Structure formats: C-alpha cells, structure tokens
C-alpha cells in the first residue's frame with residue numbers, strides 16, 4: 054500500500070505508538086538495515102535545513118538507500134515547472150520524495166500526483182517528523198507521556214500545529230501561549246478539541262508555563278516570514294523563554310527547541326545553554342525517528358505487537374479560552 058506522511062494523522066492511531074517504539078529500539082542499537090537497498094529517494098528542499106536534511110540523508114543511507122538532493126535553484130521547479138509535472142516525472146525515476154516546501158498545498162498536490170511515498174520535511178503549516186521525534190524526547194526526559202504537561206510558548210506556527218496534532222494521539226496536556234493574532238489555525242485547534250486532545254490556550258506566557266514538565270519554543274519569524282522579523286520581535290518580546298519565566302514551570306522542567314535557535318529572541322542564551330535545555334538530545338532523536346518513519350512508509354512492520362493505550366483524552370477537557 055502506498056503511504057504518505059504529510060501530517061501526524063497520516064499514521065493511524067493504532068500504529069503511532071509502534072512507530073515510537075521502533076524509534077526507541079533503533080536508537081538503542083544504532084540501527085542499520087537493507088530496507089531501502091536498491092532504492093533512491095529524492096530530497097527536495099525549497100527552504101534551508103541542517104537537521105532534517107542531514108538526518109534524513111543519513112537515515113536513508115543507514116537503511117541501505119541512496120539519496121539525491123534537489124533544490125528549486127538547480128531544477129526546473131525554480132523555473133515554474135508545475136509541481137504536478139515534476140512529481141509525475143520523479144515518480145518514474147525514484148522510490149520516494151522527502152519534501153520541504155512553503156504552502157502545505159504543494160505537498161497535497163504531490164500526494165495526489167505521486168505514485169511513490171511523499172514525506173513532509175516541513176511546510177508552512179506542519180512539521181510532523183520533528184514532532185514525532187520530540188514525542189520520543191519527551192518520553193525519555195519526562196514523567197511519562199500521560200503525566201506530562203507541555204507548554205508551547207511563541208508563534209502558533211508549523212511546529213506548534215504538529216504538536217497540537219500529536220496531542221490528539223499522545224496523552225500529554227498541551228498549554229499554548231501566543232500573542233493575539235498569532236494563534237494556530239482554528240481548523241487545527243478544532244480538530245484537536247473535537248478529538249478530545251487536552252489543549253489549553255492563553256495569551257499569558259506565565260499562565261502558559263505553569264507546572265510545565267517541558268517548555269517548547271521556536272523562532273518568532275519562520276522561514277518565509279523574514280520581512281516580518283522586526284515587527285515580530287516587538288510583538289513576541291514578552292514570550293522570550295528566560296530563567297525568570299521558567300520559575301513558573303515545574304522545578305525539573307526541561308526546555309525544548311526544534312532549532313535553529315535565535316538566542317536573545319525566543320530563548321535566552323542562559324536557558325538554551327543551561328541545565329534544563331535538552332535541545333541536543335532532541336536534535337539527535339531526529340535521526341532515530343527518521344528511520345522509524347521511513348520504516349513505516351517503506352516497510353512492512355506488524356505494529357500490532359506494540360501496546361496501544363486506550364484513547365483516554367476526555368472530550369471537552371479544559372478547552373480554549375482565547376477568542377480568535
């Protein structure tokens with residue numbers, strides 16, 4: 054069966070915990086296999102990347118596959134060849150597409166026209182590979198996902214939206230604090246609330262981080278929003294993750310950042326380099342989770358051997374109190 058991974062929900066609930074378990078197993082043994090032997094995967098990156106690009110490239114090699122890196126600048130995509138045309142052609146040459154793009158609709162279009170798997174390496178709307186990997190990091194560093202409170206502080210961006218998607222599957226509580234007008238997409242929030250995810254929203258970062266096990270932040274201006282940098286610096290200033298803000302979280306609270314970080318903007322130097330920061334472990338886990346995602350996409354794993362918790366998220370728990 055042809056599988057694509059554009060959002061967390063592309064992995065069925067019944068398999069998501071298995072993918073997580075496989076990433077843990079793979080990490081333990083520094084996993085290698087020949088799953089992708091003879092296969093070639095194109096990495097199409099319309100935006101810059103260090104972690105996602107290299108962890109996918111290395112993961113594919115560790116699974117025995119080959120990669121080709123492609124950007125718009127050096128392909129016809131940069132000269133306006135329609136995505137649907139490039140997708141159909143590449144489908145005839147290679148075995149998979151790992152794609153970082155702007156509009157999420159570009160990925161939807163690729164999915165529609167592709168005969169080979171398409172994996173979202175970040176779009177303006179979602180970053181599911183990042184978040185699956187972060188679930189592993191939170192499992193390793195926290196009190197257990199069902200006892201974990203995560204505080205997202207900052208922009209309601211692609212990473213935040215995938216975290217909200219993850220809260221539909223994984224039983225952590227998610228408190229989001231963001232400035233007015235910088236909320237996650239209301240459709241993303243609605244889906245999570247209807248699914249019983251334990252999400253709660255506020256404009257007050259102090260309230261947002263209260264009793265948090267993890268405080269997670271990301272840049273104020275994402276790739277493609279560079280022109281808004283100065284304006285966003287003003288608006289987001291109260292949302293900087295500092296030692297002062299972290300006094301309101303649990304004493305053992307850990308700090309997450311998907312990286313790259315802008316020290317002195319969304320996070321202070323002291324916090325990023327301090328004892329609470331687990332960002333390097335978080336970045337390492339990208340490699341292990343990419344392997345588990347690639348295995349889900351290309352492999353034939355029987356995930357039924359991994360326990361799946363009953364979906365215990367109570368519908369209507371907490372709920373938003375921010376008006377959009």
Ligand code: CP
Pocket residue numbers: 101102103104105106175183311312313
């Ligand atoms: N976190 C993340 O996706 O980093 P890159 O932009 O370096 O891939």
Ligand code: NVA
Pocket residue numbers: 175210211212271272274275276311312313
């Ligand atoms: N929100 C950031 C994430 C980078 C990994 C961006 O889209 O630029």
